[in-house]
Amino acid sequence: MVDARTLLAAALGLLLGAVCLVAPGAVVRVQTAGRRPTGRDGKYGTDAVPNRWRRLVQVVGVGLVVAGAYFGYLALG
Amino acid sequence: MRHLGLKARMAVVGSILFAFYAVAAVVVMAVFDWPLALVLIGSVAFVGVQYKLGKWMALRSVGAEDLPEERAPDLHRRVESLSRDMGIDKPRLMIASMGVPNAFAVGRKGAGTVVVSQELLRTLDDAEVEGVLAHELAHIRNRDVVMMVLGQGVASIVAIVAQWAVLLTGDNDIADFFLAIVVGQLTQMLVMLFVFAISRYREYVADGDAADAIGTGEPLARALEKISRGAERRESTVDDQAAALCIFGDRGGLASLLSTHPPVEKRIERLRG
Numbered sequence: 227m228v229d230a231r232t233l234l235a236a237a238l239g240l241l242l243g244a245v246c247l248v249a250p251g252a253v254v255r256v257q258t259a260g261r262r263p264t265g266r267d268g269k270y271g272t273d274a275v276p277n278r279w280r281r282l283v284q285v286v287g288v289g290l291v292v293a294g295a296y297f298g299y300l301a302l303g
Numbered sequence: 304m305r306h307l308g309l310k311a312r313m314a315v316v317g318s319i320l321f322a323f324y325a326v327a328a329v330v331v332m333a334v335f336d337w338p339l340a341l342v343l344i345g346s347v348a349f350v351g352v353q354y355k356l357g358k359w360m361a362l363r364s365v366g367a368e369d370l371p372e373e374r375a376p377d378l379h380r381r382v383e384s385l386s387r388d389m390g391i392d393k394p395r396l397m398i399a400s401m402g403v404p405n406a407f408a409v410g411r412k413g414a415g416t417v418v419v420s421q422e423l424l425r426t427l428d429d430a431e432v433e434g435v436l437a438h439e440l441a442h443i444r445n446r447d448v449v450m451m452v453l454g455q456g457v458a459s460i461v462a463i464v465a466q467w468a469v470l471l472t473g474d475n476d477i478a479d480f481f482l483a484i485v486v487g488q489l490t491q492m493l494v495m496l497f498v499f500a501i502s503r504y505r506e507y508v509a510d511g512d513a514a515d516a517i518g519t520g521e522p523l524a525r526a527l528e529k530i531s532r533g534a535e536r537r538e539s540t541v542d543d544q545a546a547a548l549c550i551f552g553d554r555g556g557l558a559s560l561l562s563t564h565p566p567v568e569k570r571i572e573r574l575r576g
Contacts, residue, residue, distance in 0.1 A: 231473060235482035242485050245492070245557065252561035256495045259502070259563055260448070260455035261357045262364060263407035263418070270405045270423065270435070271527045271570065273563040274534075290485070297478050 233301040239294030246287025250280040306445075309508050313450075316501045320457045323494050327464040334471060350456035357452055358409045358416070365399040367418045378424075378432070382417065385437050388516050391415070391444045398424075404530050408439040408448060415443035426533065427526050434523030437513035444512070447505045451563070454498030462491035495561065502563045510574055520574030527574075531567045 246253050254275045264273040328342045337345075372379045379396060386393040394408070394415035404423040410416045417439045424432060442448060466487035473479030514520030564570075 229478075231482060232478040235478045235485065238485045238489060239481060242488055249556070249558040249561065252558045253492075255499070255561055255563060256458075256492050259495065259498070260353070260451035261360060263361050263405070263409075264563060270403075270530045271564065271567050272531070293481055297481065300478070 229301050232297050236294045236296075236298035236301055239290050239297060241294075243287045243290030243292075243294055246283050246290060250283035250287070251275040253283045254279050306508055309445075309504060312501055312504055316497050319497050320454065320494065323461045324457050327461045330464050330468055334468070346456075346460060349460060350453060353456050353459070354449070354452045357455075361407070361409050362397065362416065362418065365401050365405075365418065365420075367397040367399040367416075370396045370398040370419075377429075378419075378436075381433055382436055382440070385433070385440050385516055389437075389440055389444050389512070391440065394440070394443055404533065406435050406439055408442045410443065411449050412443055412446060415440075415448075417443070423530075426529065430522040431526035431529065433517055434513055434520075434526050437516045438509050438523055441509035441512035441516070442505075445505060445508060447502070447509065450505070451498065451502060454495070454501075458491045458494035458498060461494050462487040465490040492561065499561055499563055503565045506564050506570065507573060510570055514574060524571045524574035527567050527571050 251274070255273055259273075324346070328339070328346070331337055331342055332339065370378070375396075375398075382396055383393045392413050392415075394410065394417050397416055397418045399418055399420055401420040401422060404420060404426040406417065406419045406423055408415060408417050417436065419432075419435070423435065427435065466483045469483040469486050470479060473482070510520065510523060513523050559566075
């Protein structure tokens with residue numbers, strides 16, 4: 227029988243992983259808004275995120291996609 | 304009535320945030336058997352700590368130092384005059400070496416701090432610096448920093464409660480831990496969509512207030528233009544490799560919905576409009 231929670235973990239993990247890969251800056255902004263000043267990468271008046279942070283979130287995104295695929299395999303395999 | 308559009312938007316977004324918070328509070332009361340007073344005290348303490356910690360971290364992260372009046376008497380005079388015109392107490396003025404032109408405001412009306420970078424003062428002329436200062440003072444007057452901290456606080460509380468709800472209703476296996484973390488992050492994103500929507504509008508309001516305070520929006524528009532041109536030049540030489548790593552880029556769609564600031568081009572257009 228398919229475990230609904232494991233399947234949900236797979237689906238939402240893949241979704242969050244995709245967001246991290248496609249819009250890493252948005253993920254950083256969600257975590258840092260109201261906690262760190264914006265414009266740190268030289269764009270005063272914007273909320274641009276430094277590239278090394280974006281890359282770090284994309285690495286996390288890859289991890290989430292792998293974990294999501296693993297849980298998908300467990301639920302359906 | 305001042306800022307009617309902002310007040311109407313705040314009423315809508317405030318109601319949505321309250322609804323998220325109310326659901327989280329009811330879950331905590333039901334699951335942990337906490338009385339309402341304890342939930343409220345806990346929430347206020349959580350947001351209070353975030354506010355204090357956020358201010359300290361923001362100043363510390365850039366190594367901000369007090370800017371003594373004798374070191375920059377002109378800058379102090381301008382901030383004092385703008386503060387008087389805008390009806391707020393003169394904020395603490397600090398300086399930092401951030402490696403890039405930047406300025407930001409932290410704190411609240413009556414206890415605000417404005418930080419400017421040395422690079423900003425070197426890049427912009429006096430009128431442009433005044434435009435930037437007026438924009439940051441408008442953020443303090445309009446309590447934008449407090450609102451962002453409050454929004455982030457509500458989003459964090461709702462996310463933590465969602466995370467615990469998943470953990471407590473599961474079997475505590477590895478899939479449940481993973482699901483709890485993911486649900487927490489997605490919930491926070493969902494709440495922050497509303498916080499960011501109001502934040503983008505607040506940027507336009509702060510621009511408008513800055514233009515009113517100095518009589519024209521042109522200096523701030525020029526400052527934004529100058530800094531964004533400088534950043535583009537740096538990016539085109541340094542970040543080609545990094546851009547290649549971005550699969551779909553970080554502009555448009557979800558990324559623009561999860562932005563605290565509107566596009567610079569639109570701000571410049573409005574300032575000159």
